[in-house]
Amino acid sequence: MLKERIAGLLAQRRPGHSLPRDFYVDDEIFRADMQVVFETDWIFACNVVEIPRPGDYLTLKVGDNPVVVLRNRDGEIAAFHNSCRHRGSLICQKERGRANRLVCPYHQWVYELDGSLINARQMPEGFDKAAHGLAPIHVEVICGMVYICLADEPPSLARFRAGVTPYIAPHMPDRTKVAFTSTIVEEANWKLVIENNRECYHCAGNHPELLVTLVEFALPDDPLVKAQFQGLMDRSAARWDGLGLPHKPAEGGNEFRCIRLPFNEDCLSFTMDGKPACNKLLADFTEPDLGSVRMFRVPNNWNHFLSDHILHFRVLPLSANRTEVRTTWLVHEDAVEGVDYDLQRLTEVWLATNDEDRVLAENNHRGILSRAYRPGPYAPSEFMLNNFSEWYAGKMGDFTGGPQARIAAE
Amino acid sequence: MDMQAPSAALLSLSCIAVRDETPTVKTFRLRADGGPVGFTPGQALVVKVPLPGGPAWRSFTISGGTGGDLELTIKAQAPGGATRWLHENLREGSGIEARPPRGAFTLGLRDNDRLAFVSGGSGATPMMAMLRQLADTDPEADLAWFHAARDPAEVLFARELAELQARMPNLAVAISVSRPGPGWFGYRGRVSRGRLASAIPDLGRRQVFCCGPQGFMQEVRLIHAAEGGARAQFHTESFGGVAPAAAPIAEAAPEGPGFGLTVNGRAIGIRADETLLQASLRQGVVIPCGCGEGMCGTCMVQLVSGRVDSRPNGGLTPEEAAEGYVLACSTRAASDVEIRLA
DSSP states (O other), X not given: OHHHHHHHHHHHOOTTBOOOTHHHHOHHHHHHHIIIIITXXXXXXXXXXXXXXXXXXXXXXXXXXXXXXXXOTTSOEEEEESSOTTTOOOSOOSSEEEOSSEEOTTTOOEEOTTSOEEEOTTOOTTOOGGGGOOOEEEEEEETTEEEEEOSSSOOOOXXXXXXXXXXXXXXXXXXXXXXXXXXXXXXXXXXXXXXHHTOOTTHHHHOTTGXXXXXXXXXXXXXXXXXXXXXXXXXXXXXXXXXXXXXXXXXXXXXXXXXXXXXXXXXXXXXXXXXXXXXXXXXXXXXXOOOEEEEEETTTEEEEEOSSOEEEEEEEEEETTEEXXXXXXXXXXXXXXXXXXXXHHHHHHHHHHHXXXXXXXXXXXXXXXXXXXXXXXXXXXXXXXXXXXXXXXXXXXHHHHHHHHHHHHO | OOOBOOOSSOEEEXXXXXXXXXXXXXXXXXXXXXXXXXXOTTOEEEEEEEEXXXXXXXXXXXXXXXXXXXXXXXXXXXXXXXXXXXXXXXXXXXXXXXXXXXXXXXXXXXXXXXXXXXXXXXXXXXXXXXXXXXXXXXXXXXXXXXXEESSGGGOTTHXXXXXXXXXXXXXXXXXXXXXXXXXXXXXXXXXXXXXHHHHSTTGGGSEEEEXXXXXXXXXXXXXXXXXXXXXXXXXXXXXXXXXXXXOOOOOOOOSSOOXXXXXXXXXXXXXXXXBHHHHHHHTTOOOOOSSSSSSSOTTEEEXXXXXXXXXXXXXXXXXXXXXXXXXXGGEEESSOEEEEEO
């Protein structure tokens, strides 16, 4: 039933256009999204520096699935379903915390940080604790970024890892610390939140803070770039080549995008004057003008890696019309607030931009509810929406007909 | 004792002793014929070196001196040059001329409790002069010493640093050599941010005195800045050769007279040939905009004062126009203008 319905909607989809309405607003489709996308693909969870010591944990919900991501006693990152093997209660209930062991607050079953059940009081002789460990979740750490996958057999992250590591590793994300986090809820479908991030067509009219520094055009060979930014691009590219820092777009297909782009002339960081947000630069950099590595990965993550700070954005759908967006600002691990950086200065551009994007996505969602809504055409500068739309349609197509059906159709 | 007053006149100096510091570095002790010469540690002497082809003027930091004598510690460079001439010709009993001590690279600049003396090669000489002064005046001083040399035999002042450490409990010494050999226990390699930051973890909080080759000083300056250090907390001693950075080229003269433009209280300028939007964007003030043709109204701003030439292309309602709104993309200034973002 559902598969036929989705297949019908996919058949209506016009490439190069926004999606048919139900993909954005329908509860049943939303549940399919959670099952087909969020429970099968790799989901960005956090940065390792958010849980620096053994026992530090962070919780999140992937669809209806509560998850705890923690650092175990060996210093490694692990993730588990945050659901007690007794009668299913949530175990870790705070968004972040620290636990010597994971103790279910309901009946005090005790789990070691490796997920094994080590104490279950009042259970009878012969109760098999080994069979009641926490259900593990796959984890991969790429340049400090923690990705989790709820699928039994997760897809390969090898191409992504190989593609983005040369861009990100020089910024040494695992030698940073959290300066600030912000979580907002947008009254909009998660795909509208992602789509809004994938184009800067809307920037000129809506993002006065961001555009102090951000170059609007996302492709170095865009003719608009040629006219306005060729000199800037060339000078930046020469400098980065000299430092051995890659900048050309990575081959990420529809899965991911990674590129280093310059800021506007004389701008170094996402601040209201373009000057650095943190005077202590990341890694071993001595060159402050590194533009930013912009890295996006479906379905829920985009990032900026600058000379002086790192931004992670994590999107988690809450319902068909509600989406959580969590932003993390990272600075050098030894940077001191009030000395090397000022928190307001560090965060004001993206706090404002996130809020502007929230309003845009919410209005987009409201407008799509109109009976007059018809999928509309993407502008050439919205080419990344094509990538996203094709990727999403592929996922849903696999679900309705299996990959074979899709390959046969192509 | 009476010291000679600084003057532009040449000092006549006699060499009263020469000692070897390393295979390529000698220290020359000089005494002025006219009586003791005062100097501030870190200052330099400009020496008239009588090369066969004519005199060459060279600056050398005064590495020390007591009782009115001055010491120069000089590394012999390429044959035919001034330093090589001094090594070969200046010996006990010979005379030489110099301008009186000069320079502002001294502890007079000190305004931070934490100091770092970072030197490359013979750049250690002014550091040592200042260090001796600190040992006498402020032995508790919190000072990190970092010295980069090519190989262990060329490390300057190693023994004296150890002696001073006995008197200066907060003197931390780190040495890096780029050509280490067996028995070398210090840092290895050229100066880098990672190496310097591991030797001096709080470098960015320290006031840095840096002396060495130009490339070395440039690198250390970038490292200090990257560690969060303020530019005003970084001092170098540089001897000649480098012209000051050229002044920025003035912007092309505007077409016709310009006016003042104030956007949300921020005063910027506007040329007669550009719109409010162009002037703002050019100067880093972002006004939200859309079509750029006066049609969408996104760039609507409130005109607070001034005369303008406003040509909205349907993007402004008559009511908005009557209330003093204009579209930044299609409005030019006809006088000084103040606007506020709507």
